[in-house]
Amino acid sequence: MSLLNVNDLTQEDRSQANAMHTLKASVDTCHWGYFSATEAPSLVVESGDIIQAEAITHHAGDAPELMMDESLKQIWKGIPAADRNPGVHLMTGPIYVKDAQPGDMLEVRYLSMRPRFSYGSNLAAHWGHLYSELGEKERVTIYRLDMASMQAHGHYAYDFSGKYEVPGTITECPECKRETTLNGVRVPVRPHLGTAGVAPDASGRVSTIEPGKHGGNIDNWRIGAGSTMYYPVQVEGGLFSIGDPHVSQGDGEISGTAIEASLDVTMQIILRKDFAFPSPLLETPNYFVVHGFDEDLNIAMKNASLDMLELLSTHRGLSKDDAYSLMSVGSDFGVTQVVDTVQGVHGKILRSIVDTGEPDNS
Known part of the structure; x- marks a missing residue:
């Protein structure tokens, strides 16, 4: 198997793409709070196509x-609150990839991610890790984005009355008190997708809140421009x-959310039938990253470890004993998030450690 990174996408590769598509978010192309194996495609593409x-x-x-x-106001008007379930995330798609079948992999090369507006929001939510310790209140912090310096600055903050329970709530901040001590704080901007994935092989709607083998709400900030994700296809077309x-x-995403901000995303989707992997696999310019999920963080850690063992043995040719040793001395495991019911652990290893020779193209 040869795992390719988006940096390998040359101008010739781009010219050989079958087509370029534009997928704007609208009432007709969005679904709110769920993945579904029966959702009608918003776009049909072939392997190699580029989508904006x-x-x-x-x-x-x-x-x-x-x-x-x-x-955006039209989307809010067109998708009633009662139809925003069982999860919370507003999703664009699904994209149907021709010839994709269960057992295949979708290689998604994220080429660029650009903020749509110059502001984003962080909610310290009731599902955050320290909600009780901070007085059981919810607080919204608005950040201003400076893309020239790639930094976010605290703009203002306010306490939200009650609990943020309806996805897409309009909080009516003009009626609230605005204050923050974050005015001089600068946070690195690293745009990424918190939730993306294929439709699970399940009946009915599957919540966007929990991550899984289909992808979903992984919340790994490394899934940004310059990275490639591999998603195991669950149903025909991938969706x-x-x-x-x-x-x-x-x-950790400790307060319950990131700086949430709309993005314009350019990506290339390639159908892979030459290898399989049990969970969403991330490739960055410097690292391979595996993911493990479970409501129990210890089990999530074990699942990530087993997938790192799979990566190093099956796909990089090490014996399992040697792979296990290398995992302990050369890979790093961390908590991706603890706020999505199903918790996440990621394990990363430098590509330079395991890519010392010619790539395995078998």
């Missing part, structure tokens, strides 16, 4: 005067969707 798609944050209502335009766009997040 809009990913919209469901937190745009935290500062609608800064984070919404007329097209790939994107949403939950972020511009900054730390490992």
Whole structure:
């Protein structure tokens, strides 16, 4: 198997792409809170096609005067609150990939991610890790984005009355007190998708909140421009969707959210029938990254470890005993998030450690 990174996409590769598509977010191309094996495709593509798609944050209502335009307002009007379930994320798609079948992999090369607006929102939510310790209140912090310096600055903050329970809530901040001590703080901007994946092989709607083998709400800030994700196809066509766009997040996503901000995403989708992997696999310019999920963080850690063992043995030719040794001395495991019911652990290893020779093209 040869795992390719987006940096390997040359101008010749781009010219050989079958087609380029635009997928704008609208009532007709969005589904709110779920993946579904029966959702009608918003776009049909062939392997190698490039797609320019809009990913919209469901937190745009935290500062609608800064984070919404007329097209977003139409989505909010067109998808009633009662139809935003069982999860919370506003998803664009799905994209049907011709000839994709269960057992295949979708290689998604994320080429660029650009903020749609100059502002984003962080919610300290009731599902955050320190909700009880901070007085059981929810607080919204609005950040201003400076793309020239790739930094986010604290703009203002306010306490949200009650609990943020309806996806896409318009918080009516003009009626609240605005304050923050973050004015001088600068946070690195690293745009990425919190939620993206294929449709699970399940009946009915599957919540966008929990991550799994299909992808979903992985919340790994490394899934940004310059990275490649490999998603195991579950149903015919894959039915790939994107949403939950972020511009900054730390490992853990401790308050419950990142800096949530809409992104314009350019990506290339390639159908891979030459290898399989048990979970979403991430490749960055410097690392291979595996993911493990479970409600129990210890089990999530074990699942990530088993997938790292799979990567190093099956796909990089090491014996399992040697791979296990290398994992302990040469790989790093971390907590991806602890706020999505199903918790996440990621394990990363430098490509330079395991790519010392010619790639395995078998």
